[in-house]
Amino acid sequence: MKQSKIAWRAALCAGALLWAQLASAAFPDRPIKLIVPYASAGITDNLARALADGLGRELKQPVVVENRAGAGAMIGTAAVARAPADGYTLLMSTNGNLVLGPLLYKKLNYDVKRELDVIGVVAEVPTVIVSSPQVPATDLRQFGAYAKAHPDKINYASLGQGNVLFLVSKMLETELGIQMTEVPYKGSSPALTAVLANDVQMMVDVLPSSLPFIRAGKLNALAVPGDSRLESLPNVPTIAEAGYRPFHAASWLGLSVPANTPANVVATLQAAIHKVTESPQFRQTFTTIGLVMLPPMSKPQIDSYLEADRKRWGDIIQRHNISLD
Structure with missing residues (x-):
């Protein structure tokens, strides 16, 4: 009797695992939500809507933008952090909500490193x-x-x-x-x-x-506080060229999902993101207004990019003893 119960539980677990794999394999089979934790209009919202439009075409499912502004982007960010890890809820991410927030606030209603996974850094502002x-x-x-x-x-x-x-x-x-x-x-x-x-x-x-x-x-x-002169301002020198310590200062824009989203779902999303952002028309649209479009990054490259950004701003915040609590 005991052995039959063990066998039944094992079969149940195997069935659940198979169902989860089949469900994620069919991704996406319904609309996807892209939460923007900032107000409508503006650079972040404009890029989010262009991404949603392109991703919708690539994934053959609508990607619906939902603005959830407030509390320094905490409301929208926390909503995604607590969403099911199934790929159907995306977060428009910036170093405002994923880097500066954790550095400036001692108490946040989300944990960036534990609850969110950045799957693409698309552009710098x-x-x-x-x-x-x-x-x-x-x-x-x-x-x-x-x-x-x-x-x-x-x-x-x-x-x-x-x-x-x-x-x-x-x-x-x-x-x-x-x-x-x-x-x-x-x-x-x-x-x-x-x-x-x-x-x-x-x-x-x-x-x-x-x-x-x-x-x-x-x-x-x-x-310009950057590593090199900007294409939009070729005659304006960098801080280093002016004779001061080199410093790279930009906001970045990208997409995140809840942590533990299945690897094959993440891969599907990343492939679509790369296809959209590598489009010459997409790149030209945002380069013209002053954004710097970034090449596709692997997961280790994204992690390295984020770590450098945390260190850059963390040093300034610590040096000037800045806190928003």
């Missing part, structure tokens, strides 16, 4: 250091000299302390040996308006927002 044309400086060294000579006259626009732009501003103060006054704004548009009017003298901004004003000659691009 470069940053650029811009100043008002009314400031007598056309490069970073001139700006640093002017700021030292006028220590009470340099204000910078900030979009809050939990983002790449603020951290680069703090890094610049250290590198240039200057002090600036932070002036907070609720979005990039009013912040840029303030720089254009010389209400504040400089700003670290994401390139797609500032690029039209730089091209129109309404903003001075002082330098």
